[in-house]
Amino acid sequence: MRVDPSLVRSGQWWDHKVPPLIAAAALTVLPAGGVDGPAFLVDLCLFLVATSGVAAFGHVVNDLADIETDASAGKTNRLAPLGGGARVGIVAATLAAGLLPWIWLPRTPAILALLGVELLLLVIYSVPPIRLKDRSAAGVLADALYAYVVPVLLTVAVFVALTGSDAPPTVILILVTLWMLLMGLRGILWHQIGDLANDRRAGVHTLATSIGVDRGTTALGWMVVVEFLAAAASLAAISVVIDARWLAAFGLLYLAYRAFQMSLLWSEPVHLSALGHPGGRIRFLGFVLLNEFVEKWLPLAALTALAIGEPVLWFAVAALVVLFRNALVEVLRRDIWELPDAGSRLAHERASRRQIRRMAELRRAGVAEGPAAVSDEHRSRRRWVFVVCGPELHVDTLRTAVAHLRPLTSLEIWVLTDSSRNVRPIDPAGIDHIVDVATPAEMDDHQASIWLKTGVHRHVPLGEWCYLDSDIIAVRPGTEQVFEQRAGPVAFASDLTISVNQVDRFSPWAMNCECAGHGDTHSCSHLREQLRERLGVEVPGDWVHWNGGVFVFGEDSHDFLDLWHRTAIDSFSWPEWRTRDQGALIATVWLTGNEDCPNLPPEFNFIADLGNGDLCLDPDRGWALHPQGPWHRARMLHLYTSRLEDPEWDLGRDVEAPVIRQTLVRTHRWRRFLARQKVGQKGRDSYWTTRERLELYWLRTRRLFRRLQPARITAGIRRRLGQDVPAPREEPASMVSGGGGDDAAST
Numbered sequence: 001m002r003v004d005p006s007l008v009r010s011g012q013w014w015d016h017k018v019p020p021l022i023a024a025a026a027l028t029v030l031p032a033g034g035v036d037g038p039a040f041l042v043d044l045c046l047f048l049v050a051t052s053g054v055a056a057f058g059h060v061v062n063d064l065a066d067i068e069t070d071a072s073a074g075k076t077n078r079l080a081p082l083g084g085g086a087r088v089g090i091v092a093a094t095l096a097a098g099l100l101p102w103i104w105l106p107r108t109p110a111i112l113a114l115l116g117v118e119l120l121l122l123v124i125y126s127v128p129p130i131r132l133k134d135r136s137a138a139g140v141l142a143d144a145l146y147a148y149v150v151p152v153l154l155t156v157a158v159f160v161a162l163t164g165s166d167a168p169p170t171v172i173l174i175l176v177t178l179w180m181l182l183m184g185l186r187g188i189l190w191h192q193i194g195d196l197a198n199d200r201r202a203g204v205h206t207l208a209t210s211i212g213v214d215r216g217t218t219a220l221g222w223m224v225v226v227e228f229l230a231a232a233a234s235l236a237a238i239s240v241v242i243d244a245r246w247l248a249a250f251g252l253l254y255l256a257y258r259a260f261q262m263s264l265l266w267s268e269p270v271h272l273s274a275l276g277h278p279g280g281r282i283r284f285l286g287f288v289l290l291n292e293f294v295e296k297w298l299p300l301a302a303l304t305a306l307a308i309g310e311p312v313l314w315f316a317v318a319a320l321v322v323l324f325r326n327a328l329v330e331v332l333r334r335d336i337w338e339l340p341d342a343g344s345r346l347a348h349e350r351a352s353r354r355q356i357r358r359m360a361e362l363r364r365a366g367v368a369e370g371p372a373a374v375s376d377e378h379r380s381r382r383r384w385v386f387v388v389c390g391p392e393l394h395v396d397t398l399r400t401a402v403a404h405l406r407p408l409t410s411l412e413i414w415v416l417t418d419s420s421r422n423v424r425p426i427d428p429a430g431i432d433h434i435v436d437v438a439t440p441a442e443m444d445d446h447q448a449s450i451w452l453k454t455g456v457h458r459h460v461p462l463g464e465w466c467y468l469d470s471d472i473i474a475v476r477p478g479t480e481q482v483f484e485q486r487a488g489p490v491a492f493a494s495d496l497t498i499s500v501n502q503v504d505r506f507s508p509w510a511m512n513c514e515c516a517g518h519g520d521t522h523s524c525s526h527l528r529e530q531l532r533e534r535l536g537v538e539v540p541g542d543w544v545h546w547n548g549g550v551f552v553f554g555e556d557s558h559d560f561l562d563l564w565h566r567t568a569i570d571s572f573s574w575p576e577w578r579t580r581d582q583g584a585l586i587a588t589v590w591l592t593g594n595e596d597c598p599n600l601p602p603e604f605n606f607i608a609d610l611g612n613g614d615l616c617l618d619p620d621r622g623w624a625l626h627p628q629g630p631w632h633r634a635r636m637l638h639l640y641t642s643r644l645e646d647p648e649w650d651l652g653r654d655v656e657a658p659v660i661r662q663t664l665v666r667t668h669r670w671r672r673f674l675a676r677q678k679v680g681q682k683g684r685d686s687y688w689t690t691r692e693r694l695e696l697y698w699l700r701t702r703r704l705f706r707r708l709q710p711a712r713i714t715a716g717i718r719r720r721l722g723q724d725v726p727a728p729r730e731e732p733a734s735m736v737s738g739g740g741g742d743d744a745a746s747t
Contacts, residue, residue: 015325016291017055018048019299020148022320024155026302031242032163037312043162044316046101051151053097054115058122058146060094065126065133069202106161114154121146136207140192144184152180169241175234182227183294186220186286193217196423197390197445213392213424221278224286231290250301254293262288264345265338269658277648297327341665348664355664356657358619363652366476371410374480378411381463382483385414387453388470390445392423396645398470399427404651405474406430416452416459421445435459447572450581453548454565462555468636469549471644472605473651476635482604486552488597489560493605495547495582498612499626503527503586504541510583512576527583530576535567537590545586549638550605564588606634608655610641616663617656627663627670 025044029035063070063079064087070077079087102115124130125142132142153173160167167173192199192208193216199206208216232251239247262270262284270288274280303320307313321328345352374382384405388398402413412432418439419425426434437459439448452459456467464483485491495501507527508515515524523541531537553561568584571577589595606623608615614626621631643649 016295017147017151018052019296019320019324019326020294021048021051021151021155023294023299023302024152025159026299026306027238027242028156028159028168029163029165030244030302030306032165033309035163035306035310035313037310040162040306040310040313041316043105043159046105047155047158050098050101050105051154053094053099053101054118054122055098057091057094057098057119058126060090061122062126062133064091065128065131069204106158108157108161111154111157111161114150114157118146118150118154121150134205136205136210140185140188140207143188144181147187148180148184149177152176169237172234172237172241175230175237179227179230179234182223182230183290186224186227186282189216189220190282190286193220194391194393196392197421200423201421217278217282220286221281224281224290227290228285231293244305246305247301250297251293254297255289258289258292261335264342265335271653273648273653274646277646279646280648292327296325296330299324300326300328341662344665344668345661348661348668352657352661352664355619355660356652359617359656359660360652362619363475363656367407369477371408372478372480374410378464378480378483382480383412383414383460383463383465384409385416385456385460385465385467386470387416387449387456387467388426389418389421389439389448389452390423393645394449394470395422395424395426396647399429400644400649401468401470401472401474402427402430405468405479408474408477409479411480414460416456418448418452421448443572444579446579450568450579451565454561454568454581454584457553457558457561464552464554466550466552469638469640471638471640471642472549473637473639473644474635475637475651476633479604479635481635482550482600483552485598485600485604486554488594489553489557489592490594491552491598491600492546492548492585493550493600493602494544495607496544496602496625497607497609499614499628501544502542503539503545506545506582510578510580512578526576527586530574531583531587531590534571534574535587535591537587539586539590543595545582546589546599547605547607547638548581548585549607549640550600550636552600560588560592560594563591602632603635605636605638606632607638607640608634608642608659610639610655610658614666615659616666617659618663619660627667 022044025047029040060079063077067077067080071080079090082090098119105111121142125132125139125146132139156168156173189207192206193213196206196208196213199209211219235247235251239245270284274284300317300320303313303317307317320326386398386401388394398415405413413430414433414435415426415431416435416437417426419436421439428434437452439451443451453467456465464486466482482491495506502523504523504525504527507513507524508522511524511526511530513524513526515526516522525541528539528541531539564581564584567587568581571584572579577583589597603622607625608623612625616624616627616631618624618631621629622633623637624631637655639655642655
């Protein structure tokens with residue numbers, strides 16, 4: 001069973017690959033009835049240990065065979081620094097873990113044949129001279145076989161032997177094999193498409209490098225439809241054969257719930273139109289529906305059905321819930337808390353639709369208005385510039401950004417790129433100039449993009465320039481006014497992804513530290529500590545840093561940009577730093593004394609993060625990071641969480657509409673909060689006022705008995721009548737005769 005290195009390192013392999021085997025085991029023994037619960041638990045644990053050991057063996061062999069290619073592509077390989085003895089020891093340990101459990105597990109000829117095929121595929125996939133990994137279609141087929149098909153068939157064979165029951169009918173085996181084969185082909189080919197740039201740079205020949213992005217995506221778009229049909233047919237056949245109608249009903253219930261979840265509970269709802277494009281079908285039909293069903297829903301349902309007849313297996317259900325990502329935990333932890341908001345959105349749906357239509361009308365009117373008038377002098381010296389290189393994701397995102405900027409500006413649009421890194425050529429539509437620059441070969445695509453971005457001034461003519469990230473979308477006329485905002489060497493906007501942001505809040509996202517960036521560890525001081533240690537600069541933790549998505553520079557900006565460039569490139573070799581440019585930007589700002597330099601107004605770089613639970617949009621007031629405001633009439637949106645690479649992406653449908661629907665809920669929630677705060681404040685004021693009065697009354701009550709004593713009452717009456725007045729106190733003689741004359745004596 002294949003282990004993708006990124007999944008193993010992040011701990012995700014355990015969640016992606018093991019639960020489907022648990023589901024296969026449970027569905028295999030379910031028709032037998034009267035399962036011996038304790039024996040099944042022991043056998044399942046032994047089998048999972050064996051498959052995990054085999055998977056680890058495959059991962060180790062793959063990494064050992066990829067040491068040179070990973071070095072060429074700039075990838076990290078954890079086995080590269082180890083010596084020969086350590087490598088042999090790791091291989092032996094994983095192989096022992098994968099084989100020793102078979103002392104107790106059944107060893108029929110079919111089981112041994114499948115186990116041998118699995119090990120053979122793992123070796124010939126990675127190890128020369130065969131190395132199917134570099135053999136285009138053969139590599140994709142081998143990956144799908146050892147990742148899904150063989151492990152599932154091996155699971156069925158093992159648990160059929162353990163229960164002594166008949167093997168599943170041939171039709172079920174064919175349908176399930178087809179389902180798993182298509183699932184594996186989709187997974188590996190989609191992975192190859194995403195890694196196409198690195199593979200080409202490293203000289204690795206895969207199916208994706210042979211057929212290209214467009215043909216590969218189109219093929220996957222149709223393949224996932226066949227996979228969906230195979231999955232439906234498999235579930236229907238299994239439910240008929242084992243007489244478990246609940247399985248078919250469960251599949252239909254799953255589809256209904258996922259449709260409800262994606263359309264109402266998600267901050268960015270999924271529309272049926274997304275399935276019209278191959279990329280949308282791959283993402284939603286393939287990974288969101290099919291993968292989630294196999295990995296999170298079916299294992300829990302199958303094991304629960306088995307536990308109903310054997311109570312001891314509820315321990316296995318509990319272990320599945322605790323140890324693996326599953327549907328139950330996600331529903332309880334996430335979905336159930338979204339239901340009130342979903343109900344509120346439905347209640348405000350009529351008002352939402354009115355505001356969505358109004359917002360669309362305003363946007364269309366702005367586009368129809370066309371670019372703002374610009375003088376010939378400004379048109380000749382002011383330009384926009386994008387930087388893009390590497391994966392097709394960024395090239396496709398650039399296409400969307402240019403398509404929205406072009407109707408709203410008459411200035412030239414330039415693009416800086418390294419065409420040798422690009423998976424696909426840049427679409428020149430709407431672009432005036434494309435500058436091809438060779439980037440350092442030792443850098444990966446992300447580092448090369450930062451190298452180009454921070455050194456953009458070195459590769460464009462003199463003049464006034466506004467740099468734009470490819471996820472900056474122009475939405476209103478007047479974008480050229482950004483050039484008027486520069487009052488220093490450069491002009492950046494504040495990095496306000498939420499209503500309150502600062503250096504310490506950004507630190508977990510810039511540093512390779514254990515801080516999570518949310519919850520109890522949403523902030524840390526590691527970035528400031530590194531700035532002090534590496535660069536000798538002190539930065540306050542509450543300083544609001546700058547965002548590099550939009551910045552304006554000119555001929556007097558070169559010193560600032562040169563320092564930013566050098567610092568960013570140096571940071572690539574610092575293990576504590578992630579590959580980002582913002583930490584270097586913070587250092588540059590403070591090293592050059594520009595921390596008080598005026599920033600760009602938010603309207604020129606409003607960060608509309610769809611994951612921000614307080615983001616608001618109102619047709620009359622504009623955008624806000626929180627219902628309390630401030631509100632901004634954005635001219636350019638920073639949409640780094642939107643699927644701009646999707647050709648079917650639409651600003652109104654995919655951004656404005658969901659945010660407007662959320663806004664009505666969030667503003668009402670905020671008003672309720674303020675009302676509760678006001679009531680609470682009044683309650684607190686009343687509490688303290690009442691308490692002060694009660695304390696005063698208590699003090700008066702305590703003194704009342706002493707004041708009612710007859711002697712004190714009599715003394716008070718005599719004082720009021722002028723009787724029994726105390727005699728004046730005589731001063732000491734020393735004070736009267738101590739010198740200072742008459743004035744002193746009188747004093």
